[in-house]
Amino acid sequence: MAKRPTSEIANELNAVLSENGCKAYSLLSERGRRAFFPARGILGQSAEARGSAINATIGTAKEDDGSPLALDCLKGMVSVAPTAFLYAPSYGVKAFREKWAEAMKVKNPSLAGKRFSLPVATNALTHGLFLAGQMFLDDGDKLILPDLYWDNYELLFADGCGARFATFRTFSGRRFNVAGLRRKLLSAGEKKVLLLNFPNNPTGYTATDEEALAIRDAIRDAAEAGKRIVALIDDAYFGLVYEKGVHGESLFSLLTDLHENVLAVKLDGATKEDYVWGFRLGFVTFAMKGLSDAQLKALEDKAAGLVRATISSASNLAQNLLLAAYDSPDYPAEKAAKFATLERRYRVIRRLLRAHREYRESFEAMPFNSGYFMCVRPKGVDAEAVRRRLLSGYGTGVIMLCGLLRIAFSSVPTDKLEELFANIDAAIRDIKGGHK
Numbered sequence: 476m477a478k479r480p481t482s483e484i485a486n487e488l489n490a491v492l493s494e495n496g497c498k499a500y501s502l503l504s505e506r507g508r509r510a511f512f513p514a515r516g517i518l519g520q521s522a523e524a525r526g527s528a529i530n531a532t533i534g535t536a537k538e539d540d541g542s543p544l545a546l547d548c549l550k551g552m553v554s555v556a557p558t559a560f561l562y563a564p565s566y567g568v569k570a571f572r573e574k575w576a577e578a579m580k581v582k583n584p585s586l587a588g589k590r591f592s593l594p595v596a597t598n599a600l601t602h603g604l605f606l607a608g609q610m611f612l613d614d615g616d617k618l619i620l621p622d623l624y625w626d627n628y629e630l631l632f633a634d635g636c637g638a639r640f641a642t643f644r645t646f647s648g649r650r651f652n653v654a655g656l657r658r659k660l661l662s663a664g665e666k667k668v669l670l671l672n673f674p675n676n677p678t679g680y681t682a683t684d685e686e687a688l689a690i691r692d693a694i695r696d697a698a699e700a701g702k703r704i705v706a707l708i709d710d711a712y713f714g715l716v717y718e719k720g721v722h723g724e725s726l727f728s729l730l731t732d733l734h735e736n737v738l739a740v741k742l743d744g745a746t747k748e749d750y751v752w753g754f755r756l757g758f759v760t761f762a763m764k765g766l767s768d769a770q771l772k773a774l775e776d777k778a779a780g781l782v783r784a785t786i787s788s789a790s791n792l793a794q795n796l797l798l799a800a801y802d803s804p805d806y807p808a809e810k811a812a813k814f815a816t817l818e819r820r821y822r823v824i825r826r827l828l829r830a831h832r833e834y835r836e837s838f839e840a841m842p843f844n845s846g847y848f849m850c851v852r853p854k855g856v857d858a859e860a861v862r863r864r865l866l867s868g869y870g871t872g873v874i875m876l877c878g879l880l881r882i883a884f885s886s887v888p889t890d891k892l893e894e895l896f897a898n899i900d901a902a903i904r905d906i907k908g909g910h911k
């Protein structure tokens with residue numbers, strides 16, 4: 476089948492993204508180059524008709540008095556304006572996007588004075604990651620990432636976008652392997668797409684302040700050596716950092732104005748930051764040194780076009796509920812209380828690993844300092860066998876991946892943690908003792 480010609484609007488956006496020697500256009504994939512927001516179709520015509528005495532443009536249903544035609548039983552369940560029953564814009568609710576951008580600056584003080592696009596709302600991070608993959612990865616392109624990564628990246632980027640993974644070892648000793656990252660960035664080829672996720676799934680590791688600066692330097696050095704780099708920053712677990720000296724800001728802050736060859740793409744959202752996994756609300760935000768307002772807007776338009784193509788728009792109800800929550804005087808204290816619950820579990824695990832020296836015969840705890848997870852590497856036995864023994868003998872479920880056991884302490888009651896680790900130790904000893 477013949478390919479549809481690239482739309483006029485996409486061509487205009489592409490021209491904007493090439494202005495003044497800007498490298499953003501050259502980083503886009505074929506799909507990214509074709510992406511545009513269809514501002515002149517139904518949406519554009521509807522916008523032009525807004526305020527008309529008779530408006531027969533919009534595909535929502537209204538009562539004769541103009542209010543949304545919504546079911547009372549549903550209206551009674553949620554205390555948001557009935558307009559939340561209507562569509563949200565494909566870019567996201569403007570007030571919500573602005574609020575999120577403001578909050579990003581509060582959560583990342585070093586973003587002060589730096590320029591970045593207005594966040595575009597996605598159907599949570601999974602969708603944002605997919606959009607970013609569509610925008611920047613062509614079939615066969617390499618995606619540079621550490622070897623311990625969220626397994627859904629395979630569906631998203633390998634199966635979904637045709638990318639080939641170019642992994643480097645996550646750790647060098649007990650530190651983040653910046654040298655491995657640097658080598659991948661400096662390998663043959665000019666365009667590099669990099670994906671970093673801190674706090675990390677599955678390890679629960681976040682780069683220390685020193686490592687974060689070293690990562691920034693590796694990216695800058697590669698850019699100075701002529702590499703053109705897209706840095707995808709998966710901030711799903713942003714904010715859940717439990718130790719001093721661990722980088723509490725997003726790496727995005729370090730990359731926004733790093734170099735004219737570095738396009739930073741921040742994927743974040745309310746899912747874990749606001750404890751609303753089922754709301755499905757995330758954001759994609761762009762920054763690159765020297766981009767004009769029009770160029771930042773062109774990237775927003777392309778992302779919004781891909782939102783329109785995939786989900787049309789993110790949940791208006793969820794955006795309205797969260798906007799109301801952010802304005803609640805109770806929001807900061809309630810959020811801090813939930814953080815404290817997770818941090819308490821982290822501290823309990825640290826304490827029990829120190830107290831039970833005998834566990835070191837059974838497993839090694841991998842480096843962790845943040846997030847939802849930590850991993851252990853069983854010593855001298857197969858991790859999958861341990862996982863099965865934990866299920867059959869101890870009523871205990873953990874995830875096995877890459878020879879490690881991933882423990883989601885985020886979902887284990889604090890008073891069960893001691894038993895959980897004792898069970899892991901016992902299961903490993905069982906297997907060493909010949910138990911099948």
Ligand SMILES: Cc1ncc(COP(=O)(O)O)c(C=O)c1O
Pocket residue numbers: 598599600601602625672675676709711744746747752756757
């Ligand atoms: C590293 C990482 N990124 C993204 C996501 C997806 O988040 P969301 O539920 O917002 O799509 C997850 C969820 O488990 C994750 O672990």
